[in-house]
Amino acid sequence: MSSTLHDASLVAENTDVIQQIDPLFDVLSSTVPYRSDLVRLAAGTLAAVRLPSHLPAEWCAELVRALDDCEFDTYDERRIFPPVTKLGPAVFDYYLDHAIRAEYWEHAEQSRRTWKRIVGDNDPLDTLISELRLIWQGPVEAATVGGRELFVGMVRELTGGARMHFDELMREFPGVVDQELVAQFGFNCYISVPEEGGELVVYRRRWKPSDERERIGYGWSERIAADEPRVMVKPGVGDSVWFDSRNFHSITPNTAGRRLSIAFFCGVTPENKLVLWS
Numbered sequence: 200m201s202s203t204l205h206d207a208s209l210v211a212e213n214t215d216v217i218q219q220i221d222p223l224f225d226v227l228s229s230t231v232p233y234r235s236d237l238v239r240l241a242a243g244t245l246a247a248v249r250l251p252s253h254l255p256a257e258w259c260a261e262l263v264r265a266l267d268d269c270e271f272d273t274y275d276e277r278r279i280f281p282p283v284t285k286l287g288p289a290v291f292d293y294y295l296d297h298a299i300r301a302e303y304w305e306h307a308e309q310s311r312r313t314w315k316r317i318v319g320d321n322d323p324l325d326t327l328i329s330e331l332r333l334i335w336q337g338p339v340e341a342a343t344v345g346g347r348e349l350f351v352g353m354v355r356e357l358t359g360g361a362r363m364h365f366d367e368l369m370r371e372f373p374g375v376v377d378q379e380l381v382a383q384f385g386f387n388c389y390i391s392v393p394e395e396g397g398e399l400v401v402y403r404r405r406w407k408p409s410d411e412r413e414r415i416g417y418g419w420s421e422r423i424a425a426d427e428p429r430v431m432v433k434p435g436v437g438d439s440v441w442f443d444s445r446n447f448h449s450i451t452p453n454t455a456g457r458r459l460s461i462a463f464f465c466g467v468t469p470e471n472k473l474v475l476w477s
């Protein structure tokens with residue numbers, strides 16, 4: 200046996216070599232993200248893109264005050280427990296047998312009216328989407344089902360954190376939206392952040408069938424991603440963050456202060472369109 204081989208086997212026996220650092224799995228923070236940054240997200244060579252102060256802090260504070268008078272609902276508690284409060288319907292809650300239940304459209308209409316009443320003519324969602332159009336340099340539209348536009352822009356409050364999970368419409372609910380999707384991003388613009396906790400953790404790990412052994416309710420045990428590189432993003436007020444939601448991700452619990460975000464998903468289509476839904 201050559202000494203090189205011998206040395207190599209010694210290393211293998213005595214050390215725990217775990218690739219924890221991946222230069223192509225990093226968080227890019229930029230006030231002017233480029234289209235190429237989102238393309239990298241889609242390609243898997245970037246973990247997250249953060250746009251600091253996407254919405255001015257005063258605007259966020261005003262919005263949070265206005266939301267105080269507004270009644271939130273929760274995700275279907277049979278699916279997500281402990282409950283997560285939100286304003287607006289999630290496609291996730293209304294999926295049934297390859298279709299979206301009829302009540303979805305009613306909930307969507309009602310939430311659009313409530314949102315309009317809260318924001319008036321000064322709609323932060325319009326600002327976020329207009330800027331996304333500039334970044335993407337291509338069409339950005341609501342995803343559709345049977346030609347009808349899905350609801351975009353739920354407000355979500357996470358307090359006790361969120362279990363590790365992934366979001367991938369084409370895998371979870373194939374064939375529901377009219378568009379074909381080749382990648383999916385989670386988007387959150389944080390309008391209120393807690394003093395401590397509430398970090399978004401994105402693992403460099405996608406779901407695979409054998410993970411089902413480690414399923415816990417709506418999520419998975421963090422054991423399955425324990426050896427993988429990960430990034431942690433602690434958002435500030437008004438920051439926006441995009442990440443590949445097909446990667447496992449979790450949110451750490453928070454202490455004092457509320458954690459509220461304007462949340463939607465962005466799907467990349469083969470025609471270079473970004474389609475949105477919540």
Ligand SMILES: O=C(O)CCC(=O)C(=O)O
Nearest residue numbers: 366385386387399444460
């Ligand atoms: O609130 C966050 O930071 C991310 C929440 C989440 O799971 C998602 O947007 O898919």
Ligand SMILES: [Fe+2]
Nearest residue numbers: 365366385444
């Ligand atoms: Fe998620």
